[in-house]
Amino acid sequence: MAESPPVVTAASDHPLADPAGLRLALTAVAGVNPFKAVDALAGWLESLADSRSWRVDTLFGVLCALEDAARAPLAKLTRDYLWAPNLSRGEERRLASLNSDVWGLLVSRYEACLLRLESGHLEPGMGTLAAHLPVLVARLLHAQGALMRWSRYRYGPIAGDAWRRLGWAYGIAEREGVAAREVRLGPDATGVTSPVAEYLRVLILATSAPDGLRPLEIDLADRLVVHFLPHFHFSRESGADSVYWVDLALPEPPTRLAQEPLPAGSLRFFSPGNVLAAVQALIAQVELGHLPAQCDLDGRVTSALLLPVLQHLVVHWAPVPPLRGQQRHRVHARMAAVVGWESCCQVFSGASEAQVDKAASWVVEDISLGGCGASVVGREETLRVGTLVGLLPEEGSAWLLGVIRRYGRESDTVANVGVQTLSRHVQPVSLRAQGGERYGVVVAAVGLWLRDASRGNEARFVMRPGTFAADMPLETVIQGARVVLAPAALEESGSGYEIGRYRAHRAA
Template identity: 45%
Template sequence: MMLNLFSSRPDHPLGDPKELKRAIVELPPDNSFKAVDEVYGWFESLQQADGFRVDHLYDVVRQLDEAVQSHLRRLSRDYLHSPRLSKNEERRLWSICYNYWGEVSSLYARCIERAKSNPKEKGSETLKSSLPLAATRLLAARAAQLKWVEYRYGPIGEDLWRGLGQPYLAAEVAGYATQPVQIYPGQAGLTSVAQQYLQALIFDSSSMGSLMPIEIDLADRLIAHFQPHFVFSKNCLPDSVYWVDAASGLPPTRLARQPDQLTQTLRFFSPGNVPQALNELTRIVERGDVPADLNLGGEYPATMLLPVLRHLALYWAPEPPQREHPRHAVKTRIAVLQGFDDCFTAFAGNVARLGKERTAESWVVENVSLGGFGASVDDLGGEWLRIGALICMHPEGGENWVLGVVRRYNKDSEKHASVGIQSLSKHAASIELRPRTAGFSATGAIPGIWLRENNSPGEARVVLPPGSFDVRTSLEFVHDNRSYLLAPIELEETGSSFEIGHYREHVAD
C-alpha cells in the first residue's frame, strides 16, 4: 500500500491511514445520500489541505471515491426510477451527484497537475504509474457531470468542455491516453482516457435534448456498448462525421461546418460500422428480445429500449437527420395549458375553457412548420415542463387551440429554455368514451381527446389518461349525433400525463 511509504503525516485527519480506514468503514451502508455527502465533505476539506505528498493525496481520494461508487449508483437509480419524487427531493439528488463528480474530478486534476509540475519530487515519481487511472477517472467524472446536466436539459458550459479536452490532450502528450485500465474494482471491462473523452463526444452529438432522463441513461449505456467501434482520429478521414477542437471550450460539431483553421488539437470521429450493428440490435429488440450481454444497468422491456435505439440511429447516420418540414421564422405569442386535464377542458368547449385560459402561460413562438413549433420560454417557474409533456396552445389572434407534445427541451439558464413542440392535432375534440363489454355499454365514462386528422382511413387515435388503454376493450362514444365504435389496435405512445391509443373506427349508420 502507498500509505506505508510516508515518514511524515499532513495536518489533516485523513493523513493518518487508520483515520482514513475508519472514515470509510463508518460510511452508513443503508443511507446512500449521507454516505456520498460525507465523502463530499472530506473532498472539500482535502481541497484546502496542505502537507500531503501528491501520491498520498491521490491514494486518499482514490479510496474514498471507490468507497461510494455503489452509493452513487443507488442515488442515480433513485433519481431516474422513483415515480413520486418531490421536486425538492429531485433537486437534492441531482445536486449531490452533480457536485460529487465535480469535486472528485477537481481533486484528480490537482494530483495530476502537481505530478506534472514537480516531476522530480518523490511523490510524483511514485504516482507516475497511477496517472493513467487518475486521468481516466478524471475524464469519467466530468463525463458524468455532462450527463447530469443533460438530465435537466441545462446548457453545457465552456469550462466543462475544457475540463474534458485539456486533460485528454495532456494524457496524449504524456503517452498514456490509450492505456487500458479497470476504472473501478469490480467493474467489468477496461477503458482509457481517450475512450472516456470519446464517450462524452458521442453523448453530446446524440441530441439528448429530445430524450427523457431515463432514456438519456439508456443512450449513454448504449454509447458505451458501441463506442469501441467508433473511429477517432487526429486526421479528417473520408467517413469522418464530427470534429472537435479539444483545446477549446466548444462542443463537437458536424462536418457540415468545417473548422475555421487546422490545428494540432483538432480531432475527428465517426460511427464507422456502428450503424449496421445498431440496426441489427434494433431488429433483435423489435422481436421482443434484449441481449443478455447488453449492460443497461438494469432490466428494461424492449418497448422502452426501442425508441432510444431508433433515436441513436438518426444521429449516428453518415448524413444528419433532415427535417420533415421546413421551418419558417416568426415572432408571436401563444397561451399554453399543460397536462391531460387542462387539455381536455380546452377542447371541451368555450364555457368550460374560460376559467382555464386565465391560468395559461405565455410563450414566444420563434419558428413554425407543418409538424410543430419552436418556442422560447422566459419563465421556468413551473416544474412540469419536460420531454413528453402534453400541452395545448392558442396562438395570439388565432381561432382554435392546438394539441401538442414537447419533444425537445434545452435550458439556456435557470429562467429560460427553448422547446420543440410536435403538433398532434389542430382540430381535436374532447369526448366521453364508454368501454364496451360483451355487447353492453359499461357505465363508467373515460375522458378522451379525439385526434381528428392524420389518421389512416378507418382508423382513429385518441389521447387518454394514463392507464386507460386496454387492448382487450373496445370503446364507444357519440359526437355530433353520430355513434362511433373504436376497436383497439395498439398503444401508440405513453407520455408523462397521457397515452395515445390507436383504434379501428366504425361509424354507426
C-alpha cells in the first residue's frame, strides 16, 4: 500500500478537516487508475485512526465523502476480480486485500462515530450526527456486509465478532425507532435502503449456502437478495412461518429454527414469506432468455449464469431444508488428491509413483455414494467451488473423479470441502471433430469418459472449455471401434473444464 498521509491528533491540522482540503483530496483520485484511487483513499482512512479531536459530525461527513469517492473504483476492482478469466493468484490476493482493507477501515471508522454517539457525552456535533443516525447505521451495516462478502469470495471464515457488531449497530437503530427509515447511500445511489434492509441482506446471504457457489455466483446471489428483499419477513416474534433466528447480542450467524431458542429480548426471526413464488416466476422468465431489467446485474450476466443461482436460492430459501441424496457415514481416512484439469488428466492417463507422492493428502471425514466431505490442511490456492479433483483412497488402486461443490476455510491453512463424485470409472479418450478438416479442427483433444455416469447410447465426457459445440459432432475410438458423438447438451462449465453429454453410435 502507498505511503499513508500522516496521522495527526488535532483535527484542525488534518488536511481533510478543511473543506477545501477535502475537495482537493477527492479531486486527486477522480478518474485515476482504480488501484491508485483506492490505495489513496485507504491511506486517508488510515490517517483518521485517532479522530477524537474531530467534531463527530464533521468526521462523519468526511467518511461519507471518502466512501462515495471509493465506490466506483471499488466496484471496478470487484468486477476485475470476479470476471477476469486468468488472474494470477498474486493478483487475486492483491484485489481481495485492497477491497477488504477499505471496507474494514470504513467499518472501524463508522463504528467509532457510533460509539461516540452512544457514549452519552455532550460534545459539539452530537445533535447533527444523531439526526443522521439512520444513514450512519445503514452505511456501517453496508460496509460490514461488503467486508463479509469479500471473505465469502475467498471462502474465508466469518469471525463471530462480526455478527455481534452487526447486531449491536442494528439494535441501536431499532431502539431509536429508525431501523426502517429509508435513506440513500450517497448522491449517486440508484435506490433507497434502510438499516433493517442492510442487516437482513447480510442475514439472508448467510443462510443461502454461499459456500456452494463460485465467487461470481456469490455476487449474483447477493444482488438477487437485494431484489427479493421486500418478500422476506423480519420480526421480533417467532411466527408460524419463521424459518431462521438470530440473536443481536451473540457472536453467531443466523440459524435455522429447528427448535425454539431460549427467550431473549435480543432474538429476531425471519422467513422467506412469499419469495419462492417470486423466484419461480423469475426463473420462468430467465428460461425464456429474458433477463430482469429491474435487477442490478452486470451487463455481462447471461441467462446461463443467472439460472443456476436462482435454482440454488429456491432450494435454500425453502421452509424445509434440502435433504441429502444419500446417507452419509462418518469415517476418518486419507485420500491422495490432485487438483485441476491438467493434474486429473495425468493421473487418469496413468499416474507414476512420483505423481502420487506429490499429491496432497486430504482427511476424509464423511462419505456417501455421491461424494465425500474432507478436511484440507495447507495453503491450496487453487481450490474453490467448481474445481475438478482426482481422489485416490488410501487403500485403493483406482482414482475417482469429482468436483468441489462446497468449500469453506476455517483459517488460512485449514479448509473443509464437499466433493461430488462424477465417476469412479474414468477412461481418457482422444476426441476429434468429425470431418476435422471441414471444421478447421485437426488436433485431437483429450477427454475423460465418465463410464459409470453414461446411460444407454448417451455418454458423458469431461473436456477442456470450448470443446463442446452444439453443431459439432465429435469422434473417438472406444475399445478399438470408431464412435461418432452427436452433441446432446452442455451440462456444466466449471473451473477449467466442461462436461458434455453426447449420443454415441458406431461410425459407418
